[in-house]
Amino acid sequence: MRAKIPDKLYFKIGEVSKLAEVAPHVLRYWESEFKEIRPKRANSKQRLYRREDIETILLIKELLHEKGYTISGAKRFLTGNEQTTPRAEAPTAPGCLDRIKKELLEMKLLLEKKE
Numbered sequence: 001m002r003a004k005i006p007d008k009l010y011f012k013i014g015e016v017s018k019l020a021e022v023a024p025h026v027l028r029y030w031e032s033e034f035k036e037i038r039p040k041r042a043n044s045k046q047r048l049y050r051r052e053d054i055e056t057i058l059l060i061k062e063l064l065h066e067k068g069y070t071i072s073g074a075k076r077f078l079t080g081n082e083q084t085t086p087r088a089e090a091p092t093a094p095g096c097l098d099r100i101k102k103e104l105l106e107m108k109l110l111l112e113k114k115e
Helices: 013-020 024-033 051-066 071-078 094-114
Strands: 047-049
Touching: 013 024, 013 047, 013 051, 024 051, 047 051, 051 071
Parallel strands: none
Antiparallel strands: none
């Protein structure tokens, strides 16, 4: 569900914030983390985002908020390293948790026997 980007050359941070449905401070943080987002600066130091920047922002939002990627995972995804795994598919899947629980219960029984 991507936002429809109006046909303009440049967008101010407030406009991009509304399009991406994230706060302006989030956009500024993503700028510092992702080298793919580089808005121009007007003479008044106002950030001016291009269509490519907005498309990248929408992709980053999808990766982080919907697919569960971490910041570093999203960076690897954007640079083309396809060996990233979203948090939802990380090794802490329910099967792993069940195995860990079983092992902890076994340790508990062993410790109770020692007492």
